[in-house]
Amino acid sequence: MSDHEYTPTSKVGKWFNDRLPLLTLANHLTDYPTPKNLNYWWTFGGILTFCLITQIVTGLTLAMHYIAHADMAFESVEHIMRDVNYGWLIRYIHANGASMFFLAVYIHIFRSLFYGSYKSPREIIWIIGIIIYLLMMAAAFMGYVLPWGQMSFWGATVITNLFSAIPLVGEGIVTWLWGGYSVDNPTLTRFFTLHYLIPFLILGLVVLHIWALHVPGNNNPVGIDIKKPSKDTVPFHPYIVIKDGFALLMFMIVFAFFVFYSPNILGHADNYIEANPMVTPAHIVPEWYLLPFYAILRSVPDKLLGVVAMLSAILILAVLPWLDTSKIRSAVFRPLYKQFYWILVADVLILGYMGAMPAEGLYLLIARVATAYYFLHFLVILPVLGFKEKTLPIPLSITEPVLGGSTNLAMAKNKESLDN
Amino acid sequence: MKNFIKLFSILVLFFFTVTQSQSAEKVDYLKTDWSFKGLFGKFDRGSLQRGYQVYTEVCASCHSMKYLSYRNLGEKGGPEFSQAEVKAIAASFEVIDGPNADGEMFERPAKLSDKFVMPYDNVKAAQAANGGAYPPDMSVLVKARGGGVDYIYSLLQGYEDAPSGMTLDEGVHYNKYMYGNKIRMSAPLSDDLIEYGDGTKATVEQMSKDVTTFLMWAAEPHLETRHQMGFKAIIYLIILTILVYFSMKKIWSRVESEV
Numbered sequence: 168m169s170d171h172e173y174t175p176t177s178k179v180g181k182w183f184n185d186r187l188p189l190l191t192l193a194n195h196l197t198d199y200p201t202p203k204n205l206n207y208w209w210t211f212g213g214i215l216t217f218c219l220i221t222q223i224v225t226g227l228t229l230a231m232h233y234i235a236h237a238d239m240a241f242e243s244v245e246h247i248m249r250d251v252n253y254g255w256l257i258r259y260i261h262a263n264g265a266s267m268f269f270l271a272v273y274i275h276i277f278r279s280l281f282y283g284s285y286k287s288p289r290e291i292i293w294i295i296g297i298i299i300y301l302l303m304m305a306a307a308f309m310g311y312v313l314p315w316g317q318m319s320f321w322g323a324t325v326i327t328n329l330f331s332a333i334p335l336v337g338e339g340i341v342t343w344l345w346g347g348y349s350v351d352n353p354t355l356t357r358f359f360t361l362h363y364l365i366p367f368l369i370l371g372l373v374v375l376h377i378w379a380l381h382v383p384g385n386n387n388p389v390g391i392d393i394k395k396p397s398k399d400t401v402p403f404h405p406y407i408v409i410k411d412g413f414a415l416l417m418f419m420i421v422f423a424f425f426v427f428y429s430p431n432i433l434g435h436a437d438n439y440i441e442a443n444p445m446v447t448p449a450h451i452v453p454e455w456y457l458l459p460f461y462a463i464l465r466s467v468p469d470k471l472l473g474v475v476a477m478l479s480a481i482l483i484l485a486v487l488p489w490l491d492t493s494k495i496r497s498a499v500f501r502p503l504y505k506q507f508y509w510i511l512v513a514d515v516l517i518l519g520y521m522g523a524m525p526a527e528g529l530y531l532l533i534a535r536v537a538t539a540y541y542f543l544h545f546l547v548i549l550p551v552l553g554f555k556e557k558t559l560p561i562p563l564s565i566t567e568p569v570l571g572g573s574t575n576l577a578m579a580k581n582k583e584s585l586d587n
Numbered sequence: 588m589k590n591f592i593k594l595f596s597i598l599v600l601f602f603f604t605v606t607q608s609q610s611a612e613k614v615d616y617l618k619t620d621w622s623f624k625g626l627f628g629k630f631d632r633g634s635l636q637r638g639y640q641v642y643t644e645v646c647a648s649c650h651s652m653k654y655l656s657y658r659n660l661g662e663k664g665g666p667e668f669s670q671a672e673v674k675a676i677a678a679s680f681e682v683i684d685g686p687n688a689d690g691e692m693f694e695r696p697a698k699l700s701d702k703f704v705m706p707y708d709n710v711k712a713a714q715a716a717n718g719g720a721y722p723p724d725m726s727v728l729v730k731a732r733g734g735g736v737d738y739i740y741s742l743l744q745g746y747e748d749a750p751s752g753m754t755l756d757e758g759v760h761y762n763k764y765m766y767g768n769k770i771r772m773s774a775p776l777s778d779d780l781i782e783y784g785d786g787t788k789a790t791v792e793q794m795s796k797d798v799t800t801f802l803m804w805a806a807e808p809h810l811e812t813r814h815q816m817g818f819k820a821i822i823y824l825i826i827l828t829i830l831v832y833f834s835m836k837k838i839w840s841r842v843e844s845e846v
Contacts, residue, residue: 249654249655256816259813413832423821427820440723
């Protein structure tokens with residue numbers, strides 16, 4: 168929201184802009200005042216945009232060669248891998264791109280958790296983000312079904328069967344989802360349709376996400392409100408553009424390593440076996456990015472309650488802005504929250520690991536404790552912490568990191584004079 | 588920046604190890620040097636050609652390879668048989684074509700564009716001929732098994748007498764590396780089972796290595812291109828990253844803030 172009015176210099180530009188203010192929009196985007204102290208954890212928004220576009224472009228190309236039919240899907244994927252020019256490259260980018268997308272989104276979400284970016288006035292940005300995340304999971308799950316390998320088929324069977332836990336209408340819903348009495352061709356064709364649709368829904372939501380972001384502006388590592396534009400901000404272009412670009416390139420190196428040197432490491436070997444309804448794989452495991460939730464699902468002995476727990480684990484994030492009662496955003500000034508934050512990170516990683524292990528013995532016990540802690544963090548620790556925690560003094564502005572007379576201020580002042 | 592790089596690399600590493608431990612079950616497979624592993628990994632042409640010989644003379648009597656065509660045998664990055672050799676190989680197989688102008692199906696020698704001829708007409712026929720077990724299609728077999736090439740290589744050499752106390756049903760064999768140790772396939776290889784055209788001694792170990800190399804190529808026919816392109820792509824990205832880093836430093840030097 169730049170405060171100044173923008174007028175194009177050229178006559179044609181002015182004529183066009185008066186009718187459709189695209190140039191004003193472009194000007195707003197390039198001038199957008201951004202806190203200058205953003206660290207590299209803030210570059211993942213741009214990286215995620217790149218991931219989404221990559222998935223859409225490679226996905227469109229794959230869809231030109233893929234055949235959504237139970238008898239031909241597996242073969243058409245092999246056709247892409249062997250005979251389509253650079254089909255192997257496009258498919259490996261798309262398949263690994265999904266993993267990269269989730270890697271980036273998890274960093275993005277946990278950045279938000281650390282710096283309190285979900286708090287007032289950014290609740291709507293956060294909630295749109297959670298909806299995007301949910302849609303991403305749906306898209307990824309359905310995408311994994313499309314090659315029609317063993318894990319595709321059995322993963323689809325397990326996940327769709329979760330709906331049968333709903334009392335009374337559960338069985339009916341499952342039949343309706345399948346379009347038959349088991350996962351079969353009608354399931355595949357509708358999953359393909361939805362897999363094609365969802366990315367565009369995500370794209371629309373991303374526009375809203377950014378729009379909502381541009382109202383209050385970015386949060387920042389210090390977590391305080393800043394005046395815009397001011398000494399604390401830099402225009403988005405070129406400062407943030409080049410920084411995001413640099414981070415994106417580093418991310419692409421990791422991405423390229425997966426695509427070119429271990430393209431199948433993130434997938435499951437069983438998915439190179441064509442789907443066979445008569446043979447159940449020894450272990451049915453979802454993709455790595457769904458494992459924490461899979462662990463939560465399995466740690467509850469009752470099917471219905473397990474499904475409820477799994478869904479709540481995601482939906483609880485949507486009410487996070489109201490569960491966290493602390494007025495202070497950044498964990499930098501919340502010594503206790505900082506510790507609980509890292510415990511939560513460890514907890515989610517442990518859940519992810521347990522999700523990959525068989526649900527028995529010690530694994531199951533650990534998964535149950537970790538599940539309980541996950542909910543404890545959001546439902547008890549966060550609300551209580553806001554009242555009990557003694558926070559550190561908050562700086563007035565980014566350029567003056569800490570209020571009055573501390574050594575930090577002296578250092579900052581010193582540095583400023585040096586820079587000048 | 589330093590903190591960020593540290594944390595990010597820890598994350599990626601963790602991510603890598605977790606997925607690694609998830610995919611590979613802890614079995615000590617037999618090890619051998621695979622020429623196609625690593626940054627510049629390429630197939631050993633001789634090994635691929637011998638591997639094809641093992642496949643066609645031994646495996647192909649039960650195992651299909653339905654996603655491969657004869658033309659693939661002459662393509663770059665594969666066994667690279669000469670065009671004449673590939674044509675001769677194709678012509679040695681009979682395929683059913685048709686219907687012709689009279690509405691009849693007819694047999695003709697295979698052409699380059701034909702898919703590999705299948706040993707059985709359908710899954711049921713394959714099962715009937717193999718005591719109920721279906722010999723899996725070999726097109727993507729190495730990618731369809733947790734241990735990959737090491738698993739296949741070990742399995743081929745893993746036949747042993749069953750340990751005492753273990754009873755095997757009729758037609759079931761003991762294999763050290765098979766999941767559950769019971770396998771329907773009898774030991775397919777034995778020393779000097781075939782005679783290699785290039786004079787290499789056909790030991791079980793040699794044949795296992797050759798045929799596994801061949802299967803790796805069959806599953807990943809573009810592996811060599813992938814490795815070459817990957818190296819170029821990553822070098823390109825690294826150089827560009829360095830250039831962008833210095834541009835970034837220059838641009839940010841206008842504000843008194845660290846990047």
